[in-house]
Each structure stands twice: as structure tokens, then as C-alpha cells.
Amino acid sequence: MLPYKELARMDKLVHEPARLSILTALSACTLAEFLFLQELTGLTKGNLSSHLAKLEKANLVVIDKHFVRKKIPQTTIRITADGRSAVERHWQQLASIHEAIRKQGAHVHLSESKSIQR
Template sequence: MDFDTLVHQPTRLQLFAYLYRHGESSFSEIVDELDMTEGNLASHMNKLEDADCVAVEKQFVDGSPQTTYRLTDHGREKFEEHVGQLEALIESLEE
């Protein structure tokens, strides 16, 4: 079974799952909720954005910059495919 390393990498898998569950989330929410450093989050989000898995919106809120992320349709599909592969693996172990 070949896992997609973009999704399967532990930190990115956590990001996919978080955004899948929560929809749109701000940079600071993700840093706090997943206990990540800002640099680590930025690095992983750049990879996901380059792969067309997350959409990024930058705006100013009360004079401060705010970046929000959400999974694209492509990102949702990749995550769902990965979950399906994990479920198939579990089922194969039960046989």
C-alpha cells in the first residue's frame, strides 16, 4: 500500500484532519490548537498550498494581519483517499 507522503507525514496529517473538521481556521488558532511553532506551521502550509490542498486568505482585521486556511476540494479528496487507505489497511488486518 503506497501512502501519499504529502498527507501521511504526521504533522501534515494532523493539519489535514484539523482543517477537515473545522473548515476555515486562522493561523493563530492552528498554532494554539495543535501546539505548533509558527515557523513549522508556515513551512507545512506552504507545501500544502503549493500542492493545491489549502486555500490561503490574508486580510487585515482591526489593523492586524490575519491569515486563514481551508482545505480546497482537492485537499479534501486527498485526505478522504488517505483515510480510505487507512481503513482498508485496518480491514485487511482483521481478516
């Protein structure tokens, strides 16, 4: 299969840039507070909430809403084992596709230079 076709077949839930950013950030820590994750990703509250809801529905993250000192709301998010596997697989697929494209490009480039030399 051509590597370009593989790009189109990647998991769109994970591949979407905001969700990829969220999952990648969460894969680097045990859990993150909502506001920290918002700052880290640069997403608006509404946008982050929307993407987190999709990731939670797919069982890639767990969201915990609770109160600190009985009155301060706090939302924490952690990546699940499925989420960690999905984001790791995604980055591995991207690296593999990128390498295949680079090799293909080098092959095309070598073929072109041989035809020019003749």
C-alpha cells in the same frame, strides 16, 4: 498486494503527521485562523508555516492573509476540494489497510492455533 507494502505507497504529502493533522483539522471546519490551527495542532509558527506552504503548493489548502481594522494581520486557511478528497481518501486507505492487517493477523493466529492443537 500485501497491506504493509500499501502503507509505503501512501501519499507522503498527506501522510506526514503534521500535515495529516492540519488537513484533518481543516476538514472539520469551513476555515481556521492560523493561531487557532497552531494551537489545535501543537506546531510552532515556523513549522506550521512550512507545512502550510507545502500544502498550498499542492493546492490542498488556500491561505488568505489580510488585515483586520487596517492594522491587525490575520491569516486564515481553508481546505480545498482536492485537499478534502485527499485527506478523506487517506483515512479510508489507512482503515482499509488496518482491516486487511487485522484479518491477516487473525488468519495467521488461527493457523497457529490449529497446528498447536494437532
